[in-house]
Amino acid sequence: MPKTRALTLAALRRWPLPKPSARGDKEARGHVWVIGGSPETPGAVILAAEAAMRAGAGKLTIATVRSVALAVAIAVPESRVIALAEDARGAVRAGAAAGLDLDRADAVLIGPGMADVPATARFVRTLLRRIGADLDATVVLDAAALSVARPTPSRHRVRFTLPTVLTPHAGEMAKLMRTTREAIESDPLSAATGCAAACDAVVALKGSLTYIAAPPARPWMHDGEDAGLAMSGSGDVLAGIIAGLAARGGAADQAVAWGVLTHARSGALLRRRRGPIGYLARELCDVVPEILADAVHA
Numbered sequence: 001m002p003k004t005r006a007l008t009l010a011a012l013r014r015w016p017l018p019k020p021s022a023r024g025d026k027e028a029r030g031h032v033w034v035i036g037g038s039p040e041t042p043g044a045v046i047l048a049a050e051a052a053m054r055a056g057a058g059k060l061t062i063a064t065v066r067s068v069a070l071a072v073a074i075a076v077p078e079s080r081v082i083a084l085a086e087d088a089r090g091a092v093r094a095g096a097a098a099g100l101d102l103d104r105a106d107a108v109l110i111g112p113g114m115a116d117v118p119a120t121a122r123f124v125r126t127l128l129r130r131i132g133a134d135l136d137a138t139v140v141l142d143a144a145a146l147s148v149a150r151p152t153p154s155r156h157r158v159r160f161t162l163p164t165v166l167t168p169h170a171g172e173m174a175k176l177m178r179t180t181r182e183a184i185e186s187d188p189l190s191a192a193t194g195c196a197a198a199c200d201a202v203v204a205l206k207g208s209l210t211y212i213a214a215p216p217a218r219p220w221m222h223d224g225e226d227a228g229l230a231m232s233g234s235g236d237v238l239a240g241i242i243a244g245l246a247a248r249g250g251a252a253d254q255a256v257a258w259g260v261l262t263h264a265r266s267g268a269l270l271r272r273r274r275g276p277i278g279y280l281a282r283e284l285c286d287v288v289p290e291i292l293a294d295a296v297h298a
Contacts, residue, residue, distance in 0.1 A: 019296075032247035038091065049062050055288055082099075113236070165204065242255050243255075
């Protein structure tokens with residue numbers, strides 16, 4: 001088992017993110033798509049979308065189920081919003097993938113707030129088949145969309161053809177690896193590296209210790225013990241930051257490493273300002289530009 005590298009600001013400063021041109025327009029900072037949401041959890045896609053923009057993406061498109069599309073458009077006026085056909089349970093229909101033109105996307109985040117895991121998996125499989133390897137973008141799969149990487153008796157594990165990021169917590173990783181949560185928590189490094197190798201993806205196994213695996217590179221470990229970050233919406237913000245950093249030109253593993261550290265440092269800043277618990281996921285978005293500016297210029 002490879003030894004980990006400590007994910008620290010000093011380490012990442014030796015691996016700087018692409019610097020946007022002072023004369024560049026919004027196209028130069030990348031176009032991020034955020035696909036997700038449901039009638040019960042429209043806020044997840046809003047949080048992820050805002051986080052992507054706070055991380056520096058130049059253009060934003062949100063695709064969400066028709067019943068909440070107008071509300072999402074009002075909540076995120078910076079975005080183009082596409083309404084997706086949904087079923088009676090509020091899950092996006094697999095056929096809705098046919099209407100999405102991702103040709104100019106630089107990063108695509110799929111999953112925050114999506115309802116019905118089987119329906120989401122059908123939609124994601126349809127979308128990934130349609131875009132194939134022709135899309136020059138990083139794909140980030142989060143929450144229910146992770147299920148597309150889960151092996152079944154009738155289907156081998158997916159190996160992704162596009163640069164792909166998976167962002168499971170221990171429970172989600174247990175389903176991906178067909179084992180128990182206890183087994184994942186007993187050896188998270190092996191789980192992260194094994195899943196990354198099996199799926200040909202970058203894996204961020206989230207927790208108080210977060211492991212980032214992108215074989216054959218040496219894995220990262222981030223010690224982010226912070227009770228305040230264990231709250232609703234926190235993972236949506238992290239996924240959005242990663243997608244935003246990928247959209248502006250970061251490689252998949254680089255976007256994940258910088259995203260995990262930025263998310264953790266945003267929590268640390270709010271802990272100092274607000275207290276150890278009780279700050280909100282939406283407040284993480286507000287301080288992301290400050291954290292990134294400090295990371296680059298301090």
